[in-house]
Amino acid sequence: MSLQFQIEATRGAGRAGKLWTPHGAVETPVFMPVGTLASVKGISQDLLEELGVNILLGNTYHLYLRPGVEQVRKLGGLHGFMAWKRAILTDSGGFQVFSLNELRKITEEGVTFRSHLDGSAHFFSPESAMEAQIGLGADIIMAFDECTEYPADATRLRESMELTLRWAERSKRHFEAHKHEVPWKSAPGVEAESTQSLFGIVQGGMDAALRKESAERTIEIGFPGYAIGGLSVGEPRHLTQEIVEATIAHLPADKPRYLMGVGTPEEIATFSRMGIDMMDCVLPTRAARHGLLFTSEGKISIKQARYAGDEGPLDPRCGCKVCRRYSRAYLRHLYAANEVLAQVLNTTHNLYHYLDTMRAVRHSIALG
Amino acid sequence: MSLQFQIEATRGAGRAGKLWTPHGAVETPVFMPVGTLASVKGISQDLLEELGVNILLGNTYHLYLRPGVEQVRKLGGLHGFMAWKRAILTDSGGFQVFSLNELRKITEEGVTFRSHLDGSAHFFSPESAMEAQIGLGADIIMAFDECTEYPADATRLRESMELTLRWAERSKRHFEAHKHEVPWKSAPGVEAESTQSLFGIVQGGMDAALRKESAERTIEIGFPGYAIGGLSVGEPRHLTQEIVEATIAHLPADKPRYLMGVGTPEEIATFSRMGIDMMDCVLPTRAARHGLLFTSEGKISIKQARYAGDEGPLDPRCGCKVCRRYSRAYLRHLYAANEVLAQVLNTTHNLYHYLDTMRAVRHSIALG
Numbered sequence: 001m002s003l004q005f006q007i008e009a010t011r012g013a014g015r016a017g018k019l020w021t022p023h024g025a026v027e028t029p030v031f032m033p034v035g036t037l038a039s040v041k042g043i044s045q046d047l048l049e050e051l052g053v054n055i056l057l058g059n060t061y062h063l064y065l066r067p068g069v070e071q072v073r074k075l076g077g078l079h080g081f082m083a084w085k086r087a088i089l090t091d092s093g094g095f096q097v098f099s100l101n102e103l104r105k106i107t108e109e110g111v112t113f114r115s116h117l118d119g120s121a122h123f124f125s126p127e128s129a130m131e132a133q134i135g136l137g138a139d140i141i142m143a144f145d146e147c148t149e150y151p152a153d154a155t156r157l158r159e160s161m162e163l164t165l166r167w168a169e170r171s172k173r174h175f176e177a178h179k180h181e182v183p184w185k186s187a188p189g190v191e192a193e194s195t196q197s198l199f200g201i202v203q204g205g206m207d208a209a210l211r212k213e214s215a216e217r218t219i220e221i222g223f224p225g226y227a228i229g230g231l232s233v234g235e236p237r238h239l240t241q242e243i244v245e246a247t248i249a250h251l252p253a254d255k256p257r258y259l260m261g262v263g264t265p266e267e268i269a270t271f272s273r274m275g276i277d278m279m280d281c282v283l284p285t286r287a288a289r290h291g292l293l294f295t296s297e298g299k300i301s302i303k304q305a306r307y308a309g310d311e312g313p314l315d316p317r318c319g320c321k322v323c324r325r326y327s328r329a330y331l332r333h334l335y336a337a338n339e340v341l342a343q344v345l346n347t348t349h350n351l352y353h354y355l356d357t358m359r360a361v362r363h364s365i366a367l368g
Numbered sequence: 369m370s371l372q373f374q375i376e377a378t379r380g381a382g383r384a385g386k387l388w389t390p391h392g393a394v395e396t397p398v399f400m401p402v403g404t405l406a407s408v409k410g411i412s413q414d415l416l417e418e419l420g421v422n423i424l425l426g427n428t429y430h431l432y433l434r435p436g437v438e439q440v441r442k443l444g445g446l447h448g449f450m451a452w453k454r455a456i457l458t459d460s461g462g463f464q465v466f467s468l469n470e471l472r473k474i475t476e477e478g479v480t481f482r483s484h485l486d487g488s489a490h491f492f493s494p495e496s497a498m499e500a501q502i503g504l505g506a507d508i509i510m511a512f513d514e515c516t517e518y519p520a521d522a523t524r525l526r527e528s529m530e531l532t533l534r535w536a537e538r539s540k541r542h543f544e545a546h547k548h549e550v551p552w553k554s555a556p557g558v559e560a561e562s563t564q565s566l567f568g569i570v571q572g573g574m575d576a577a578l579r580k581e582s583a584e585r586t587i588e589i590g591f592p593g594y595a596i597g598g599l600s601v602g603e604p605r606h607l608t609q610e611i612v613e614a615t616i617a618h619l620p621a622d623k624p625r626y627l628m629g630v631g632t633p634e635e636i637a638t639f640s641r642m643g644i645d646m647m648d649c650v651l652p653t654r655a656a657r658h659g660l661l662f663t664s665e666g667k668i669s670i671k672q673a674r675y676a677g678d679e680g681p682l683d684p685r686c687g688c689k690v691c692r693r694y695s696r697a698y699l700r701h702l703y704a705a706n707e708v709l710a711q712v713l714n715t716t717h718n719l720y721h722y723l724d725t726m727r728a729v730r731h732s733i734a735l736g
Contacts, residue, residue: 037701037705037707038698038701039702039705039707039709041707041708041709042708042709042712043709044689044709044712044713045693046689046693066701066704066705067676067697067701067704067705071676071677071697071701074677075677075679075695075697075698081695081697081698081701082694082698083693083694083695083698308435308439309439309442309443311443321412321414325413325414325451326450326451327443327449327451329435329439329443329449330406330443330449330450330451333405333406333434333435333439333449334405334407336434336435337405337407337434337435339405339407339409340409340410340708340711340712341407341409341410341411341412343708344410344412344708344712345412
């Protein structure tokens, strides 16, 4: 099997389950750390394993530019390239290209954009985005969608949603025709007939009725899992929750639900209890680089002078390697002195905090 | 005991032995990684332990500026501050201040210098350098010396050597009067009566006769270990070897000999076989940051395009975590994409290579 999903316990709307991929099982709800360029910034794959990361995310747009899809494909896809035997998910590049703003032009056929690195011109279509993601070889790949901007009026929302639906069909058609070209076809430890799985993405902006329609018509096309896209694009947080709730109501209970690009530790716990199974966000890794650390007592900005003499651990209730060994004073010094170890240790802690939050949520759901 | 040194085997001039410090034993000859600001750049203390690092070096000048000696002292010295239970050695700050060139002025009393960070004025004397090093609390600390520039004429060499000898006496006098102020006096796991040990430094430039005189007069002052300073200052490599050989001839056989700031993997092996017991150098860590990697077949510049598709390990004969897991292609990608993991993995490999080189040298000496 390429993908299997089983719900093992529920509590209210929340579900605790397991997702079997060609590269191992993942307990859900799960938070997926972001490894944009085939690396979770500053963290070795050894350490990711030690942290209990069973699935991580790669960004197609970035990998397409560097080192290039063909390069990665020849080295066995992302799994071979980055020496990671556990599961991987790639986005379609749609959101990244959408974020380029002035550098892109959208037509029915696809998106013309300029590289943020050197300004060179490129083109992504549903077909080429599938081709790229097949070359990268993640276990789970995403349909090419248009992420609608916020705010957007009714006409724009409908047009954008309809485009995403047409692109979803084209994504699926191309994927079905080429999914057996996955680069790890004959890799050791991977079942012979297994391949990638393509998830559909529900759009529809902040309009609950459109979300319902988008969900129903995406399900009609048919995917082994469904993502909720187009959120965390600048809308107020209560709206994010309303739209997630409105969308979940129309998603099949037996398929994994992936909320893209969300959120804070509180949010990932909240959305898990609402019935979301998968999430990703750059927040724990990006915040770590800015000295922002998530703890059981809230967010800490480790750069502050008041921590300069603080002998205590970052978070006395945290069991991570950083909290068990180093003082706030040392972490503050590393950050202030611009030492690379600051990023390594801060990211280690933040990822542990996120993964631990998810462990606690799974546990509480499993207790029923 | 604060320091004990025992030679366990010899082969020609080379010695394999053991150095007992208040923070554990160190097998010699040993290479000490440099942790300038209380961190070996990019490498966690966990990973240093895993690599087999039993002693590392801190830079007094840098730590004096950031986070400041008093800050470190209050947190239990460097051991407490950086959560490192194994041995530490600090330099005296002399070499670092010497490197400031235009920013410093040397008198009999000491050195006035300006911080490279903010231009603020500071003063180091033998007494204040001892005070700083006692506050930092390394197991082994160094006398405050003047590192003579290269080239230097006979008059300058003698004057500089005489100044270093007078400063050595002052360093020792101040150290003896204050060595019981060490910040880990009552730390768990440290023997009650143990304290720091002060090493003397032999100078004398590239003049073998002056080196002999400097060695004899430094020994007369009396230290539990002797360093050879003033090398690797721009002289040709054959001269370094000649001067090391000429100096070793006048050092006591039963005391550890520390060659400061040297060198390449080939050099640390060569100097070990000549009878050097301790070495430090920024080369493995600094080169790693520039993508220069030491292998069993010589130096590799991983940034080169020819490694972009290279599936092989960095060094097939290396047993480190990096060579066992990642391809040259991946390491090249990380470097080209400016990923922080490049520095982490490159440094891990280079340090392993240095430590492994020393293990091989010790083994070959032990075989007699």
